[in-house]
Amino acid sequence: MAKHNLDLSRLFHALADPTRRAILTRLAETPARVTDLAGPTGLRLPTVMRHLSVLEGAGLITTSKDGRIRTCAIVPEALDPVRTWLDEQRAIWEARLDRLDAFVMNVTKDREE
Amino acid sequence: MAKHNLDLSRLFHALADPTRRAILTRLAETPARVTDLAGPTGLRLPTVMRHLSVLEGAGLITTSKDGRIRTCAIVPEALDPVRTWLDEQRAIWEARLDRLDAFVMNVTKDREE
DNA sequence: ACGATAGTTAGCGATATGGCTAAGCATAAT
DNA sequence: ATTATGCTTAGCCATATCGCTAACTATCGT
Numbered sequence: 001m002a003k004h005n006l007d008l009s010r011l012f013h014a015l016a017d018p019t020r021r022a023i024l025t026r027l028a029e030t031p032a033r034v035t036d037l038a039g040p041t042g043l044r045l046p047t048v049m050r051h052l053s054v055l056e057g058a059g060l061i062t063t064s065k066d067g068r069i070r071t072c073a074i075v076p077e078a079l080d081p082v083r084t085w086l087d088e089q090r091a092i093w094e095a096r097l098d099r100l101d102a103f104v105m106n107v108t109k110d111r112e113e
Numbered sequence: 114m115a116k117h118n119l120d121l122s123r124l125f126h127a128l129a130d131p132t133r134r135a136i137l138t139r140l141a142e143t144p145a146r147v148t149d150l151a152g153p154t155g156l157r158l159p160t161v162m163r164h165l166s167v168l169e170g171a172g173l174i175t176t177s178k179d180g181r182i183r184t185c186a187i188v189p190e191a192l193d194p195v196r197t198w199l200d201e202q203r204a205i206w207e208a209r210l211d212r213l214d215a216f217v218m219n220v221t222k223d224r225e226e
Numbered sequence: 227a228c229g230a231t232a233g234t235t236a237g238c239g240a241t242a243t244g245g246c247t248a249a250g251c252a253t254a255a256t
Numbered sequence: 257a258t259t260a261t262g263c264t265t266a267g268c269c270a271t272a273t274c275g276c277t278a279a280c281t282a283t284c285g286t
Contacts, residue, residue: 005131016125017274018118021198028205034233045233047275054273068232068283076206079199085134086196092141093189130244148262158263160245167243181253181262227286234281242273247266254261 004081007059011082014058019043020051024074027061031073117194120172124195127171132156133164137187140174144186 014020023037038048052072055061060078063070127133136150151161165185168174173191176183 005134008134009129009131012125012129016122016129018122019274021118021121024202025205028202035231043274044276046235046277049234050274065233068281070233074206076203079202082195083199086192086199089137089141089192090189092138093187132244146262156244157246159247159265162264163244178263181251183263229285231284232282234279236277236279238276238278240273240275243271245270246268248268250263250265252261252263254259256257256259 007081008085010058011060011078014054014060015082017051017054020055023048023051023055023072024060027072027074031071034070034072037072120194121198123171124173124191127167127173128195130164130167133168136161136164136168136185137173140185140187144184147183147185150185 019041038045061072061074063072132154151158174185174187176185
């Protein structure tokens, strides 16, 4: 539970930065080298490196080095916990709305009697 | 697009903190006063207030004051942009996997010919 | 061997975050 | 009228984040 929570925090934090989301979207097209990723962002290499390590730390990407080139690729299933959390929340939230509906209906009915 | 992006960043950032997620889950049950929210967290009121303002800034909750009591409630549709973004990403990521499949199949086919 | 390319590490500065205390303000309760 | 309650504001501290430059390492191309 606690660890799960940490995972979620890391995921959400990783996704909270527009640059990182842009990198993810770019990587969704095709794997890319670090320099390829730096280009569009207009950021310096070390800065991009940092973003990449955040993404990797959250499990959203994997990287591997071949010679002097590091290739970054997306980990599609990494978003699953986020999706699961969202689904859970929606379920709770909707259950609450249902209870609210029931409550309102009861009040209405009581008033009609 | 830019604003949309900012919304997403604020949402993800708001969700990146376990305390704030706990508050959301608690609020999903029923609206609550600030003090009610502070209790379970073990945090001081000003700290909770700050979390609440982050949540409100992200549009995830609304608050209203009646007398000296501020009541906080969830905004269920606030998660929609997150869900949308996730769906979009999944679509792109899966499209990429499909292309990869097609590529692999072509290679295999070519080799067989 | 040498220079160019790709990435990495170290470290700086400005700003943001998450916690706190202390003090203030407004409303309810007595 | 006074006290208690609920929230708010101001401000402090430690740490984290996001950008940078400078300098370093490792590999590739010629």
